[in-house]
Amino acid sequence: MGDYFVLIISCIFVNNILLAQFLGNCPFFGTSKKMETAVGMAMAVIFVLVMAGVITWMIYHFLLVNLGLTYLRTIAFILVIASLVQFVEMFLKKSIPALYAGLGIFLPLITTNCAVFGACVINIDKEYSFMQALVASFSYAVGFGLALILFAGVRERILLARVPRPLQDTSIALVTAGIISLSFYAFKGMV
Numbered sequence: 001m002g003d004y005f006v007l008i009i010s011c012i013f014v015n016n017i018l019l020a021q022f023l024g025n026c027p028f029f030g031t032s033k034k035m036e037t038a039v040g041m042a043m044a045v046i047f048v049l050v051m052a053g054v055i056t057w058m059i060y061h062f063l064l065v066n067l068g069l070t071y072l073r074t075i076a077f078i079l080v081i082a083s084l085v086q087f088v089e090m091f092l093k094k095s096i097p098a099l100y101a102g103l104g105i106f107l108p109l110i111t112t113n114c115a116v117f118g119a120c121v122i123n124i125d126k127e128y129s130f131m132q133a134l135v136a137s138f139s140y141a142v143g144f145g146l147a148l149i150l151f152a153g154v155r156e157r158i159l160l161a162r163v164p165r166p167l168q169d170t171s172i173a174l175v176t177a178g179i180i181s182l183s184f185y186a187f188k189g190m191v
Contacts, residue, residue, distance in 0.1 A: 004135050011139030013187035017115045018147045019177075020184060024115025028148055029173055030106045038152030040099040041106065042145030044092070046138070048084045049116050053137025055080050056120040057130060077120050085110045115144055151180055 011017070018024050024045075031041040056077045064070050089107055092100040100107065110116060119140040123133040154176050163172050 004132075007132060007135055008139045009187075011136050012143040012146065013184060016143040016147055016184050017119055017140045018144050019181040021118065023118040024113050024144060026109055027106045027113060028151065028177070029170075030109075031103060032148055032152040032155050032173075034102065035149070035152045035156060036099070037102040038148045039145075040092075040096075040103055042148050044088050044103070044107065044110060045113070045116065045144050045148075046141040048081065048088060048110055049119055049141035049144070050134070050137045051084050052077070052081045052116055052120055053123055053133055053140075054130075055084075057123055057128070057133040060124050073121075073124065077117060081110070081113075081116050081120070115140070147180065147184070151177060154180065 015021060018028055027041055027045070031037045056073075059076050059080065060070070060073055064073055064076060085108060088110070089100070092103070092107065119137055122140075123136055126136075128136055155173060158172055158176065167175065
């Protein structure tokens with residue numbers, strides 16, 4: 001049980017997929033202008049990453065390894081992730097059209113979100129068991145969501161502040177992301 005706790009803390013804080021490994025920056029900057037879209041994207045990524053982590057682990061170990069086709073893992077993983085994103089997109093379009101419109105182009109971009117693909121590859125490269133892959137996938141997704149929501153909160157607050165003209169928009173977002181990344185770096189000594 002202690003190993004899983006260390007894995008959770010490591011994936012959420014120490015090796016945060018977004019702030020420590022720098023994977024998934026496109027939706028990080030694109031959907032963090034409003035808290036509602038950030039929360040929606042975080043939930044979508046949690047669903048997709050957990051499902052993709054589990055399914056890609058099973059496909060890799062039960063299909064690709066047994067058939068000697070491990071070199072096809074990139075294609076197989078992308079197909080799984082794309083299918084899951086299509087499912088999420090259809091669900092949001094029917095159930096929560098406002099969130100679907102708010103996420104815009106960034107929802108289909110989860111397909112090419114390197115955070116989702118990267119977490120699936122990390123699960124395989126670190127030779128995690130099925131339970132470890134499940135826990136790591138969920139923890140990476142929670143870490144992604146936490147960073148996204150924190151960043152959205154700071155960006156909403158910055159809109160109320162007087163920012164010098166050269167630092168407005170993308171510039172202040174990059175500076176803010178760097179500061180948040182440094183705050184997560186403080187967890188490095190924990191694990």
